[in-house]
Amino acid sequence: MTKLKPGDPAPDFETTDQNGHPLKLSDYRGKKVVLYFYPKDDTSGCTAQACNLRDNYAQLQAAGYDVLGVSIDGEKSHQKFIGKYELPFSLIADTDRQVVEAYGVWQEKSMYGRKYMGTVRTTFLIDENGIITDIIDKVDTKKHTDQILK
Secondary structure, eight states, rough: OEEEEEBBOOOOEEEBBTSEEEGGGGGGOOOOEEEOSSSSSTSSSHHHHHHHHHHHHHHHHHHTEEEEEEEEOOHHHHHHHHHHTTSSSEEEOOOOOOHHHHTTEEEEEETTTTEEEOOOOOOEEEEETEEEEEEOOOOOTTTHHHHHHH
């Protein structure tokens, strides 16, 4: 798989959100999208990132963005995460890893000397025509909105 870069078309996908509703990226044509990939619901870094996006959601919407979070957690996990932190945006339940693999963020990681496969925290900014305009791969979880709106 080739590495995605700004100017590339964002890979379309068809999957489900936290409520099991069908969701396709192509449904968002005509809108800008913050598509953010994160490792796991309700962990410290992922919570900081989600809450930063929640706290600045009106600002992101004013800039024309819809926000979609993606992890390999299931729908029930996403529902709890959204409920606990009152997240105003949808989370994609990518349990079959279709989306993380299409975007090249399912990679080998290492923690405490142990190697394993996991989601690399990455955000793709996608324009109204479905084109990737920016890729943020060094995400500051506490100031993520600033990185998006720079």
